[in-house]
Amino acid sequence: MAKGITKRSVDYSRWYTDVIAAAQLADYSPVKGCMVIRPTGYAIWEKMQAALDKLFKDTGHENAYFPMFIPEHFMKKEAEHVEGFAPECAVVTHGGGKELEEPLFVRPTSETIIWSMYKDWIQSYRDLPILINQWANVVRWEMRTRLFLRTTEFLWQEGHTAHATAEEAEAETKQMLEIYRIFSEEYMAVPVITGRKTEREKFAGALHTYCIEAMMQDTKALQAGTSHNLGQNFAKAFDVTFQNEAGELESVWATSWGVSTRLIGALIMTHSDDNGLVLPPKMAATPVVFVPIWASNEEMNTVLKKIDEITADWKGKFNFKIDDRNNIRPGRKFNEWEKKGIPIRIEMGPRDMETNEVVLVRRDTGEKIRLPQDNLVERILTTLETMQNDMFNKAKEFRKHNTHIVDDYEEFKQRLDNEGGFYLIHWNGKTATEEKLQEETKATIRCIPFDSPDEPGKCLITGEPSERRVLVARAY
């Protein structure tokens, strides 16, 4: 049916890049590993930014901006951090035609430069908390890249907060993860599992890392957001202390949290189909397109005039486009908007004019509904809402269907190979076991889910005692 888009069943990763090309979301750039985000793709990012920014501001955060260049010695101050990030950093060694006295790292993340500033900004507990977010680009020199999911340069937001107590920092870490969950599920209609990363998977320099994990349509896992409790690691590395109420000097407690343009990849791989992109209404810059149909120029004028009447009260309710191009036929228009994932298409031609009706087509189900021209605003708004819910429920149902509980290693290996999916397994909590699991199955522990109940059992790999189940899957 869809020309130019490889079917998911044939080649999932080709399908993914085909959808991006067909919807004109992004393009490969002349720079290896870097992409150009095209207007249609950037519009999705702007929708994400707008929603997240509001959620951040509503919880007391402010935006700021720090330099993209980080002096080398900053990067080296926190041992675990430098070990984690140094191998994937781009480094500037020359400027103004001369070799620099000290190389500048292009930020892979901004903890170090931000904490070098927090040192100056924080003296007493009265200066705390600091709740800052930054919208920025970062660079990580990746071996293999994939549009949106992993590129050398990407856009993201990174929150960096400073607190007077460990409890407050922990509460912030959890709060921001919850905001990511809300955003993912309620705006992107992408169900996620919240949990804690293992020691091996946590952020370099963090006490611990919380994450949201989503299941893509090929049943692989995608880490969609992370929130880190940094403890006092960065405060100690950058000597950031404050005087508490008792007059004693203490190290500041820190968090950081981020989501990136990778979310666009999650959005695509959760909802889209063989005909192209499918956008949940809340992520569509233009949720409605009106496609008029006519057979002659006179008819064109009548139909367009009627459309002006019908859409007069749409303004301010939702964004919409009227596709009045006369050089291509309706069928082409249907297809173009489908590929771009516009949630609702309204069609109206001479036949509908006679009966005072329009045809409404849902992108997610393809369902066509004839509707009277009156009260369309109401119908469209409720349909958008229904679609938003349906898409979330469908994705959640899919994940449920592909999540399994297993207690036999051989069965696990076979099923993982044959059906993929998420697995809840017992694990003895040891890094060595985790590494063995990955070596033997290419699956990783995605997280220790928050809702995983205390349930004594035996480690799937070693048979040793385990206290609860962890989430395992092959991941992007």
Next chain:
RNA sequence: CGGGGCAUAGCGCAGUCCGGUUAGCGCACCUGGUUUGGGACCAGGGGGCCGCAGGUUCAAAUCCUGCUGCCCCGACCA
């Protein structure tokens, strides 16, 4: 960084083995007309340093050497 593949018009490709007219096809694009309820049709037209650099030859997209870039699959990662 290992394995595989590719480089010819904006995109997708043929031509390369076996050197030889003006480098061709589909899509897209432009003009005109007929069309318009699921990717229209006809006619005309524009667009090429055949990845780069050397070499062989009377003659190179085609043969030889070197380089570069990109894509896919693995190891690392938001």
